Amino acid sequence: MRLIAYLFIGMGVFFATFGNIGILRFPDVYTRLQASSKCGITSIISIFIGLMILEGLSFVTVRILVITMFFFITSPVSSHAIGRSAYEEGILPWRKEKEKEKGE
Amino acid sequence: MDIHQKWKIVRILLTTVYLMIGWLAFTCNIAPFSLLLGFLFSFTLALFTYDIFIEKREVARRALIPRISPLLIYPFVLIFKIYLSSFKMIPAILTMEINPRIVHFRTRLKSEIARALLANSITLTPGTLTLDLYEDYLIVHWLNAKTIHSHYAAKLIKGHFETWLKKIWI
Structure with missing residues (x-):
């Protein structure tokens, strides 16, 4: 049981690392937003599942569940707000070079 | 009492119920004082926010109460x-x-x-x-x-x- 929990927490660290690499490597606002917020939410879920397994059935587990629910609601809303403001400013999304030439 | 007032009361009560569920999940406590405090706070909040939480035109039962x-x-x-x-x-x-x-x-x-x-x-x-x-x-x-x-x-x-x-x- 402990081993599964540690596996989940390790997976959370793994996803968070790749999310941060994604922020540095991706070209524009939208893709960076994708990398940061999405790998962020996956790592958070993994860590919370790991903690829930580690704790077993108790009041703390229910509270972790409630906090996870809040993350499920607030995290997409924040990334949606940033994405929407960028979209309304008229920032065009980055595209592949080849496709750009084909279009022109 | 006309239909608009009835609908207003139903909306306030529904908002109170949803807020109470949130309160119960957070406190994990069914002592009478905690329940009373939770009900008072959720009712006060429901009085302010019922119009945002449930819009006036959303009247379908399935839109308000999930399966x-x-x-x-x-x-x-x-x-x-x-x-x-x-x-x-x-x-x-x-x-x-x-x-x-x-x-x-x-x-x-x-x-x-x-x-x-x-x-x-x-x-x-x-x-x-x-x-x-x-x-x-x-x-x-x-x-x-x-x-x-x-x-x-x-x-x-x-x-x-x-x-x-x-x-x-x-």
């Missing part, structure tokens, strides 16, 4: 989908083989909360990001787009979310 059994299964579907597309995200980050596009498609969900949940679910799954929702149309930024045809894009992105949400709300 319980699919609501309990839905988070597992969502988490499974999130993990599935997270593992697809890692090679995209490493090799930089991405093809970002903006796609538009329609949703058939009617109630506000189901639409909000659909947009949030799409944003939660890695690789797709909801930019806007106007009238019936969702604008989605898609990393690694396979098609820009709106019908197929809708099938690939919405997947099972819409059918599940349709079972819970309208």
